[in-house]
Amino acid sequence: MDKLLLIFQREYLTRVRKKSFLIMSLVGPLLTVALFAVPVMIAKMSDSGKVVAISDAGGLFQTLPEDNDGLRFTRVSADLPTAKAEFNKTKYDALLHVPKLDLVNPNGFQVFSRKGLGMSLENDMRRAVEDAVENQRLRQAGIDRATLDNMKVKVELQTISLSDEGERSSSTGVSTGVAYACGFLIYIFIFMYGIQIMRGVMEEKTSRIVEVVISSVKPFQLMMGKVLGIAAVGFTQLLIWVLLSLGIATAMAGSMSPEKMVQDRVERVNSASVTGTRPAKQSQEESNKIVKALRQADLNVPLLVGCFLFYFLGGYLFYGALFGAIGAAVDNETDTQQFMLPVTMPLVLTFVVSQAVLTTNPNGPVAFWMSMFPFTSPIAMMMRLPFGGVPTWQLALSMLLLIGGFVFAIWVAARIYRVGILMYGKKITYGELSKWLFYKG
Amino acid sequence: MQPILQALNVRKAYGQHVALDGVSLDIPERSIYGLLGPNGAGKTSLIRIITQITGADEGEIRIRGEKLAPRHIAEIGYLPEERGLYKKMKVGEQLLYLARLKGLTRTDATQRIKAWLQRLDLTPWADKNVEDLSKGMQQKVQFVATVLHEPKIIILDEPFSGFDPINANLIKDEILALRDKGATIIFSTHRMESVEEMCDNIALINRSRKVLDGSVGAIRDTFRTQTYAVEGRGRLLVVHPDFEVLEHHERENGHFYDVIRLHAGTAPNDLLRYLIGQVEVHAFRELIPSINEIFIRRVRETMPETIREGELVP
Incomplete structure (x- = not known):
């Protein structure tokens, strides 16, 4: 036990003291925040102070559209050649030409600009034209805009999942988000740190220190110390990230609150999407709804956190053992490919399948089987849980199977490890590997 | 006197390949023992059994009459043929880690490391990463790691193959000094001439079997x-x-x-x-026959079927 602790310490300290760890720990949260903040900022910057000149030959705009988010409209000569000449003398960003038009089949709108327009500006202009045409048509039909708005109806569905514990209201959107976040974290963590285990084992093997070490400790202790030490490194990094991200988020809250960021993002996404013809106000409502749902989502948080930690650790240990075995079986990085594939395949597969099946039908047969099989269960079960309705026996069975799988993986890995770490310069085949399992200690 | 280390009818096979076939040895205390034989004869397999890296299929190893057990790890120092250190670790830390894996306390280990580094002129390098050291210095560090816990049995697999002549002599002197202080040294090598003048006793191993053993003098007398x-x-x-x-x-x-x-x-x-x-x-x-000549003669007498052109001569 003492020796396991020594190995654990070494694995942990040598990694945590590396410069790359420090850099990743600092840069990670910045990157995460930047991932969300930068698009918003860029969008804000590029939209500010744009002016569109309208040459309205068709008399579409009785009044100019309202200024919106720094986008301003101004009127120029209705005659296109004159307007063009005028436009060239100014610094306006775009010239929108409205031809004489047929309200039934409006066509022939043109936009002139000196450089590329950008998706959002184009969308804004299109929306302005569409609104104007709509208004004209309404007026022709004798309908008042306000009357129409009053007739529009908006219904919200409250989703409630029925389970043995009674009814709980849930939000499919939030569940999907939480499912993805959990699955993604586990996926990334297994990959990043699983490969570190593999590299660590290979390093010991290629630097030939391993024979000295295992004349002092059992190969199993060495492997376990490494797997646990690297897990601790991962947890440390995760903790630093969470703390730093919270810190940065708080610091930025003044200028840009997370809620505002979500709103901005939703707005941008809506207005940038091809079908983004809805008025801006509607998307505002939409984003309010998301924020509201996030606040009110009635998830079983203790269960989720508990299960997340279990599957996070369980999945990592299961895969970590296998990655360790790969590292022991091969001599160099290029040889790892043939053994990496069968190990990483289920992992990638779960993530891909999750999109199509897991989140849309979280309690169907595919989801059920994937959440039982230890290769896929860490991610699959975490994707099912936020939707609720996973029977207790399924969760218990899945956890038991994962523990069983872990014990088996460690057994296989320890055997491969024991033989493999002392095997140099030999190309290993699967047949060879299976023989190693039955060598006597 | 009871031998410090005994191998009794040790057998080890890897699948179809038999690495050791009923090998028995008696290694007297405070002696230098040469485990000689060509590459692939089974020397390293035997050493890995003694160092508890693997186990024997049959037979057993005894240390002072006791069956080999995990607590004997602290009594054995092992310098493998394939040598290496953690490249990105500092010399001092690395030695401390390896010593503590052998069961030394932090204080004991630190003191001994200091003494050994001084002895081998490595003190200025204690805080350097191993990869910044020259090959010769790395070898000295490895040697220190082998003997730091003052093992009673020191096993050196092909000890001089990687060392330059200056370090080889330095290490030779240290080995003799350790023997004089009470340690038993086991050399394993296929270059028989390199150790025959140092060894008190030898065992010749060929094709997973012991061919001959005894004191160097007695063997020479027999083969005069x-x-x-x-x-x-x-x-x-x-x-x-x-x-x-x-x-x-x-x-x-x-x-x-x-x-x-x-x-x-x-x-x-x-x-x-x-x-x-x-x-x-x-x-x-x-004209006294060299151990190498004795080995070849012996193999020719006892296992003529194994002699093929160029196979025995290392």
Whole structure:
């Protein structure tokens, strides 16, 4: 036990003291925040102070559209050649030409600009034209805009999942988000740190220190110390990230609150999407709804956190053992490919399948089987849980199977490890590997 | 006296391949023991069983009469043939780590590391990463790691293969000093000539079997061939029933070099007396077979089926 602790310490300290760890720990949260903040900022910057000149030959705009988010409209000569000449003398960003038009089949709108327009500006202009045409048509039909708005109806569905514990209201959107976040974290963590285990084992093997070490400790202790030490490194990094991200988020809250960021993002996404013809106000409502749902989502948080930690650790240990075995079986990085594939395949597969099946039908047969099989269960079960309705026996069975799988993986890995770490310069085949399992200690 | 280490009928197979086939050894305490044999003979397999890296399929290892157990790890120091250190770790930390894995306390280990680094002129390098050291210095660090916990049994697999001549001599002196302090040293090598003058006892291993063992003196005595080399000046004409000239070489100015074998019952002095009557003798010495020659002869006698061209000669 003492020796396991020594190995654990070494694995942990040598990694945590590396410069790359420090850099990743600092840069990670910045990157995460930047991932969300930068698009918003860029969008804000590029939209500010744009002016569109309208040459309205068709008399579409009785009044100019309202200024919106720094986008301003101004009127120029209705005659296109004159307007063009005028436009060239100014610094306006775009010239929108409205031809004489047929309200039934409006066509022939043109936009002139000196450089590329950008998706959002184009969308804004299109929306302005569409609104104007709509208004004209309404007026022709004798309908008042306000009357129409009053007739529009908006219904919200409250989703409630029925389970043995009674009814709980849930939000499919939030569940999907939480499912993805959990699955993604586990996926990334297994990959990043699983490969570190593999590299660590290979390093010991290629630097030939391993024979000295295992004349002092059992190969199993060495492997376990490494797997646990690297897990601790991962947890440390995760903790630093969470703390730093919270810190940065708080610091930025003044200028840009997370809620505002979500709103901005939703707005941008809506207005940038091809079908983004809805008025801006509607998307505002939409984003309010998301924020509201996030606040009110009635998830079983203790269960989720508990299960997340279990599957996070369980999945990592299961895969970590296998990655360790790969590292022991091969001599160099290029040889790892043939053994990496069968190990990483289920992992990638779960993530891909999750999109199509897991989140849309979280309690169907595919989801059920994937959440039982230890290769896929860490991610699959975490994707099912936020939707609720996973029977207790399924969760218990899945956890038991994962523990069983872990014990088996460690057994296989320890055997491969024991033989493999002392095997140099030999190309290993699967047949060879299976023989190693039955060598006597 | 009870041997410090005994191997009793040890057998080890990897799948179809038999690495050790009933090998038994007695290694006396405070001696230097040579485990000799060509590559692939099974030496490293035996060592890995002694160091508890693997286990024997049959037979057992005893240390002072006790069956080998995990607590013996602290009594054994092992320098493997494939040597290496953690490249990105500092010399001092690395030695501390390896010593503590052998069961030393932090304080003990730190003191001994300091002493050893001083002894081998490595003190200025204690805080450097291993990868910044020259190869020779890394080898010294490895040697320190092997002996730091003051093991009673020190096993050195191909000890001089990686060392440059200066370090090899340094290490040789340290090994002798450790022996004098009470340690038992086991050398394993295929380069028999490199250790035969240091070893008190040897065992020859070929094709997973022990071919021969005993003290170096006794083995040499057994394999003496009563052959003498004679150098001198004059015309040597041997016509004598007790001697037989195996080789005769004429050199410049009437010098000669002959190899002469005595027949049974003849003493070297008889030959010398005979020679003095005929020629001017400059040198007279017994041709003692090297361990390498003994090994080849022995294998030829006991396992003729294993001899194929060039296979035995290392």
